[in-house]
Amino acid sequence: MAGLWIRVGLTVLAIVLFALLIQTAAGGRVAFVVAFGCLVIWVVFQLWHLQKLNSWLGDFRLAKTPRGLGTWDILYSAIYRLAKSYERQQAQLKTSLESFRSATEAMPDGVIALDSHNQVTYASDRACRHAGIRVPADYGRSILNILRHPGFAEYLEGKVWDQPVVLRNVPTLGRVLQIQVVPYGQSDRLALTRDITQIDKLETMRQDFVANVSHELRTPLTVVSGYVETLQAIPMDEAQRNQVLQTMGQQTARMQALIDDLLTLSKLESEQRPSSEITIHMSDMLSRLHHDAERLSRGAHQVVLQNQAPSLQLVGDAQELASAFGNLVSNAVRYTPTGGTITIGWEARHGGQAEFWVLDTGPGIESQHIGRLTERFYRIDKDRSRVTGGTGLGLAIVKHIAARHEARLDIESQVGQGSRFSLLFPERRVSQTA
Ligand code: ADP
Numbered sequence: 001m002a003g004l005w006i007r008v009g010l011t012v013l014a015i016v017l018f019a020l021l022i023q024t025a026a027g028g029r030v031a032f033v034v035a036f037g038c039l040v041i042w043v044v045f046q047l048w049h050l051q052k053l054n055s056w057l058g059d060f061r062l063a064k065t066p067r068g069l070g071t072w073d074i075l076y077s078a079i080y081r082l083a084k085s086y087e088r089q090q091a092q093l094k095t096s097l098e099s100f101r102s103a104t105e106a107m108p109d110g111v112i113a114l115d116s117h118n119q120v121t122y123a124s125d126r127a128c129r130h131a132g133i134r135v136p137a138d139y140g141r142s143i144l145n146i147l148r149h150p151g152f153a154e155y156l157e158g159k160v161w162d163q164p165v166v167l168r169n170v171p172t173l174g175r176v177l178q179i180q181v182v183p184y185g186q187s188d189r190l191a192l193t194r195d196i197t198q199i200d201k202l203e204t205m206r207q208d209f210v211a212n213v214s215h216e217l218r219t220p221l222t223v224v225s226g227y228v229e230t231l232q233a234i235p236m237d238e239a240q241r242n243q244v245l246q247t248m249g250q251q252t253a254r255m256q257a258l259i260d261d262l263l264t265l266s267k268l269e270s271e272q273r274p275s276s277e278i279t280i281h282m283s284d285m286l287s288r289l290h291h292d293a294e295r296l297s298r299g300a301h302q303v304v305l306q307n308q309a310p311s312l313q314l315v316g317d318a319q320e321l322a323s324a325f326g327n328l329v330s331n332a333v334r335y336t337p338t339g340g341t342i343t344i345g346w347e348a349r350h351g352g353q354a355e356f357w358v359l360d361t362g363p364g365i366e367s368q369h370i371g372r373l374t375e376r377f378y379r380i381d382k383d384r385s386r387v388t389g390g391t392g393l394g395l396a397i398v399k400h401i402a403a404r405h406e407a408r409l410d411i412e413s414q415v416g417q418g419s420r421f422s423l424l425f426p427e428r429r430v431s432q433t434a
Pocket of ligand 1: 327331332335336360362363364365373374378379380381385386389390391392393394395396419
């Protein structure tokens with residue numbers, strides 16, 4: 001169609017020019033004026049359309065597509081169609097990009113796209129948080145200049161990417177990162193990032209725990225096996241034998257206590273909630289604790305009971321709570337030197353809460369230890385703990401039981417004056433009896 005219009009235009013132009021030439025040669029004036037006038041109109045027409053095209057392209061909007069005559073209309077329509085298809089392609093591209101973006105955002109790992117020069121071409125939000133990438137400022141920058149870690153540089157440049165690399169102590173990030181590079185396309189790669197700080201911490205805790213348990217069991221086991229060998233090798237009189245058997249008995253009791261505490265902890269960790277919940281008569285519970293403390297102290301301390309809320313009872317697992325209270329009382333007795341005073345208390349607190357507490361006049365605890373006392377096997381004085389029969393797990397057990405009963409464990413202490421361990425129970429755990 002456009003070709004036809006161009007041909008028509010050229011033919012008219014040729015006829016006009018031809019007529020102009022003939023008429024000029026023949027000296028005709030009217031024809032010359034008419035032909036010249038047509039030429040001027042034709043040129044003005046073209047210039048007008050050119051101007052229209054120019055101003056349309058200068059402020060291009062599909063809705064403002066001009067209308068024209070002949071070839072110009074065909075030209076405008078062709079541009080319109082081209083622009084329309086470009087617009088459609090753009091929209092499709094945008095949709096694909098957005099779905100790629102939401103797919104990468106939905107992934108549990110962070111995604112970084114790198115070109116052959118390790119320059120970042122895309123990074124998902126998660127990857128930005130993991131690797132400290134700023135978008136879009138860091139697009140085009142080498143990932144090695146953003147994530148500065150010798151282990152990562154070695155991994156990326158080594159090009160052996162069948163296994164991920166684990167990056168600890170990444171400067172400025174303060175987290176443990178696992179990165180797996182996956183090549184794609186010609187020479188592009190994807191770096192998949194995963195924050196494994198928590199998993200790494202748990203793994204370290206697991207290793208420490210196994211090492212601690214082994215160590216705690218090995219010591220008494222070495223003593224017992226040493227005595228067994230001695231009993232087999234050396235003849236002993238009755239008194240010596242009794243002495244050896246008594247020490248062996250103490251060491252096996254120590255192992256037994258450790259295993260009991262480990263089983264208690266494991267049970268507490270494997271069950272979400274206390275298995276049985278009843279209303280516990282606190283006066284009876286406190287009397288039993290008072291009695292146990294006196295038995296454990298064997299007259300070395302003064303043990304006082306202060307039940308200031310006899311009408312308040314506790315709702316929970318009787319066995320678990322007896323174990324938590326018993327641990328606090330036993331610690332007070334074990335760590336308070338002879339002649340000290342241990343006070344066991346139960347009282348109402350504001351808002352319907354109730355508090356169980358144990359106060360001692362023992363050595364007290366320096367403030368830097370207080371936050372760590374509930375960690376498994378954390379002891380201030382390892383020897384003192386062992387001599388007094390401690391397993392290092394007592395307060396870890398108390399912490400778990402407290403959490404299962406929505407209670408708060410508070411520790412207040414003054415070095416040289418004593419300590420106060422308390423469990424504050426919420427209103428919904430407290431019941432009132434007449
Ligand atoms: P352990 O079996 O060693 O007593 P716990 O978990 O019960 O383990 O206690 C952890 C540590 O807290 C103890 O080793 C001891 O150092 C400290 N501790 C606990 N209770 C007291 C207390 N009443 N007075 C002083 N120190 C205490």
